[in-house]
Every structure is written in C-alpha cells, then in structure tokens.
Amino acid sequence: MKNNSRRGFMGKAFGAVAGVGAVASLYAMKRSWDPLPSVKAAGFTTLDMSQYKENELVTEKWRGKPIFVLKQTAEMVKKAEENPKDMERLIKIGNDYFLVCLGLCTHLGCIPGYNPDEQSFLCACHGGMYDFTGDVTKAPPPRGLDIPPFKVDGNKLVLGEEGPEYKKMLENGITLKA
Amino acid sequence: MAHFTKAKNLHDWLNQRLAIDTLNRVLATEYWIPKNINFLWAMGMILAITFGLLLVSGIFLLMYYQPNIDLAFDSVNYTIMQEVGYGWLWRHVHGVAASVVFLIIYIHMFTGIYYGSYKNGREMIWISGMLLFVAFSAEAFSGYMLPWGQMSYWAGMVITNLFAGGSLHADGLVEWIRGDYVPAQAFLNRFFMLHVLLIPLAIIGLIGLHFGALRIPHVNNQDGEEIDFDAEAKKYLAGDKANSKVIRFMNDFLAKDMMVVGIFLILFFYLVFYHYDFAMDPVNFDPADGLKTPAHIYPEWYFLWSYEILRPFSTDVGLIAFAFAQVIFFLLPFLDKSPNAVPASRRGLFKYWFWAMLIDMIILTAMGKVPPEGVFSTIGLYAALTFIGLWIILPFITKFEKKV
Ligand code: FES
Numbered sequence: 001m002k003n004n005s006r007r008g009f010m011g012k013a014f015g016a017v018a019g020v021g022a023v024a025s026l027y028a029m030k031r032s033w034d035p036l037p038s039v040k041a042a043g044f045t046t047l048d049m050s051q052y053k054e055n056e057l058v059t060e061k062w063r064g065k066p067i068f069v070l071k072q073t074a075e076m077v078k079k080a081e082e083n084p085k086d087m088e089r090l091i092k093i094g095n096d097y098f099l100v101c102l103g104l105c106t107h108l109g110c111i112p113g114y115n116p117d118e119q120s121f122l123c124a125c126h127g128g129m130y131d132f133t134g135d136v137t138k139a140p141p142p143r144g145l146d147i148p149p150f151k152v153d154g155n156k157l158v159l160g161e162e163g164p165e166y167k168k169m170l171e172n173g174i175t176l177k178a
Numbered sequence: 179m180a181h182f183t184k185a186k187n188l189h190d191w192l193n194q195r196l197a198i199d200t201l202n203r204v205l206a207t208e209y210w211i212p213k214n215i216n217f218l219w220a221m222g223m224i225l226a227i228t229f230g231l232l233l234v235s236g237i238f239l240l241m242y243y244q245p246n247i248d249l250a251f252d253s254v255n256y257t258i259m260q261e262v263g264y265g266w267l268w269r270h271v272h273g274v275a276a277s278v279v280f281l282i283i284y285i286h287m288f289t290g291i292y293y294g295s296y297k298n299g300r301e302m303i304w305i306s307g308m309l310l311f312v313a314f315s316a317e318a319f320s321g322y323m324l325p326w327g328q329m330s331y332w333a334g335m336v337i338t339n340l341f342a343g344g345s346l347h348a349d350g351l352v353e354w355i356r357g358d359y360v361p362a363q364a365f366l367n368r369f370f371m372l373h374v375l376l377i378p379l380a381i382i383g384l385i386g387l388h389f390g391a392l393r394i395p396h397v398n399n400q401d402g403e404e405i406d407f408d409a410e411a412k413k414y415l416a417g418d419k420a421n422s423k424v425i426r427f428m429n430d431f432l433a434k435d436m437m438v439v440g441i442f443l444i445l446f447f448y449l450v451f452y453h454y455d456f457a458m459d460p461v462n463f464d465p466a467d468g469l470k471t472p473a474h475i476y477p478e479w480y481f482l483w484s485y486e487i488l489r490p491f492s493t494d495v496g497l498i499a500f501a502f503a504q505v506i507f508f509l510l511p512f513l514d515k516s517p518n519a520v521p522a523s524r525r526g527l528f529k530y531w532f533w534a535m536l537i538d539m540i541i542l543t544a545m546g547k548v549p550p551e552g553v554f555s556t557i558g559l560y561a562a563l564t565f566i567g568l569w570i571i572l573p574f575i576t577k578f579e580k581k582v
Binding site: 033034036043059061065103107108109110111124125140141 | 332336339345347349354355356359360362489492493496550551555
C-alpha cells in the first residue's frame, strides 16, 4: 500500500514535470513558426505620388503584396462625390485624389485586373468586381479592396505607417486593418 | 533470458533472435483473407506500392532540389529535368504517382462505401483511412508548392487565405502559417519540411494504424457475409481448402493482388513515359510572380470537387460548406444507420444514394475545372447543394432499411 502511493506520487510528479515541459516546448514551437523580425521590419515603402498618370493603374509592392495606385480623373472624382462612401475611400494629396489599395481580392486573394474604359476591376478567379474606388460591386468578395496603412507626407505616401487619414478610414469602417 | 543454442544456419540464428517464423506466420501465411473478394480489394496493395514509388522517386528528387525561392524553379525545371541523368524519370514518376494515387484512393474509398466496409466493427478502418486521405491531401498540397511556379504560388496564396476564416479576419493566423505577409522564403522552407519529413512520417504511422485496424474485424467480402475466421482457418489448415471460405494472404491471395498490381504498373508506366503531362499544370511552368495572378486558378483534379463546393457561395457560407465537405466522410459509419454491411445493390434506398453521391462528385469535379460563369455556376451551385442534401438525408433513408 505504502509502495503504491509512493509510485502514484512519482507518477504524478513525473506528469507535472512533463506537462510543464510540453507547454513550454509548444510555446517555443509556436514562436519558431512566427514570421522573423527581419520580415516584419521590412514592412515600409515610400511612394512618390507626383509620378502617376490619371486613370492608369500602377502596381507597386509592399510587404510582398501588390499595391494598386490609381490617380482619379476629374470626372471620376465627380462621380465619386455623388456617393460619400466612395469619396472616403480616396486619398487626397495636394489637389489630386488617389485610390491606393491592396491589389488582392478580398475574397481569396487573387489579383483583380483593371479595365480603364469601364473604370472597374474584375477578379477573374470567381468573377468578383470593384469600381474605380475599389468598392465591391459584385460578389463573392465580401467588401471593397483593403487600404494599406499609410501616412501622407507632402506629396509622398509612406505605406506601413498609420497616419491620421488612415485611422479615420479604419474608424469609419472603410477598410480593415491590413 | 531466453535459451539460445548454437545456430544450425542463418535462418535459425535469426529465428532465435527475431522470431521470424512466428512473424511470417502471423503476417503472411496465417493471415486469412476471404475467398470471395474481387479485384477492387487489390487497391490497398496498389496504394502501398504507389506510396513506395513516391518515396523512392522523392528521395532522388530531394538530392537536387533547392528549397530557395530564387533557385527552386530552375532546380526542378532545369537541373533535374535537363542535367541530372534520368532526373526526368524521377520527376515524371513522382508527378504521375501523386496524381494517380488519388484516383486509386477514390476507388478504394468508393469500394468501401459500396460494400459497406466501414460498418459493424470496421469503423476504425474507415476512420484511419480518412485520416490517411487528409494526410495525403496535405502531402500533395505541400509538394505542389515546391517547384515554385505560378500555380504553386497562387495556390499557396488562396489556400492559406482560407485560414482567415472569412469574416473572422484571422489575418494574423494566415501570416503565422506563412511566416511572412505573402508566400515567401519562410513559407517555401516550412512546406518543404512538411513535404519531406513531417507528413510522410505521419502517413507511415497512419498506414500502420490502418493495417492494424484490419487485424481484428478482418477484411470485408463481396457478399457482406459474416465469416467465422477461426473456424474457416481451422478447416483450411486441416486440409479442407476447397470448403474453407478463407485463404492465406501469402501466397494464395498475394498472387491475385500482384496480378492486379502488375496490370496497374503497366498502365502507370505507360502514363509516366507517354502522358506525364496530364499531371503537370502548364501554368506551373511559369516562375512564381507575386504581382501577377494567372487568369484562372484551379487546384489539381483530385481537389476539384471540394473546391467547387466552396465556390458558388458567398465567402462565409462557402467556407462552412467547404469545411462540411472535408469532415463529413469521417462520419459515414455513424450516419449510415442501417444494420446491413452488404453490397449497395442489395440494400434499400442506399443503392440510389451511392450512385447519386458518386455522380454528384463527378459533376462537382467537372464544374470545378471550368470557369465559374453562366450555366456552369448554376450547375455547380445545384451540385454543391445536392452534395450537402445527400449527407443530410443519409441517416433517414438508412434508418428504415430492413435487415437482409
Ligand atoms: S479571389 Fe477574387 S473573386 Fe475569388
């Protein structure tokens, strides 16, 4: 009897030691699988916004992801003004308005194509569509194209930093945290 | 300690130390197989052999493959294909086997469903088999990443995005899985590790479990007859081979198994030498480009049916439907409420259910391949709904089945 309880105690003691070790090693495994610090640090890109032409889609790269930059024509801005929600998606730099968004479909992450004549985006993967402000016009994508964190700096745009204009977009639910 | 005597020969020497005679008896000469099973029961052996082919060809590919985003594409498409002597052979064997193995798995699965081989004590065979199916799917997906072509990259993008869980927006989880914001070096390395080590280990373990699960309930037979294996084995050993319902695994049954395997291998190597391209997507011969999506993204043919179940719905509903399709087959032994473990043709409504399910999955597969437009989306939608509906009615139609 005495023996049995001693063995029982040893079993429990071993269980406790092994349990602590297991939890600790799971944590270490989780951390090893995390993105490296160097990957996270390389997350900033600066764009010179004076180089873009109206209604011509340019694809930049930020954190390995494509970023769409679309300078709006006066006519497009007028159209957007009719719908305040559209207007809020645009970024004003000087007197110009830009759509700057992640070029990844909010459905499953394919890259939509831009048609300058119809001023709309089509995601060929599952047929999703967006207008020139990146707002979704045809499902399956659940929402408009996401806008990356940005900060306006004169006529430059820093991607990866959260400026006041971006924070306002987040608050208004224009975009999700990308 | 056991008593050792001076060995008469090598066989005796080994036998004293490893009991090889006992092993041979338990695993081969007195492992009993019912007589009345047809060639469809040889699929298990074909799968084991195909797995062996994948392992050997994989080892040779591993010697020249470079898990680096700048080198991977050329190491496969140039070094292995052009420079390495017979490198093309290993690649074609590996590629064709990866595709064909799923065809055989599906035949194996549907054979099991048709003959009710997942019922009445054989549940663990079915469940361990489904676990193998999942492991093979993960193995195929991780292997598909390695040549780092356009389809690799974008399949990696789309599939890992599924883990964001639609409206849950678990983007942190997706980035954690990738080890980067997009599929990049960390992603390639970890999928390389999964493909060559962790998942193969899991597969080997699961194959052990799958075989072990067979040991007590024994393999089912063509008539769903409940055989008393001990009594029949006794008859056989007493010399009454004609009246016994069972035969030895070795050499009796193995002869038939190997005959089927032989035919399979001829077809297999015909594909390897003359039609290897069916297992290779042309889009994957463009190097990965994170800034350009191919016009039309689709998975390999064996994932098309579950991909098509995801596609016609909005994101969240689609994800739920997709998750449903992934797990529902596991529950088959419990959703089929009928007491019968006999061929579908002798059962009630289940016989229509079986063919409806098979045809529906073929339609889903076909629709998953074509672009999601017009009438195809409509057919896809109805086929997806039919799939879900069939599973929902299964317990009801089998409940009222009379015992045969
Ligand atoms: S990824 Fe764009 S519509 Fe599905």
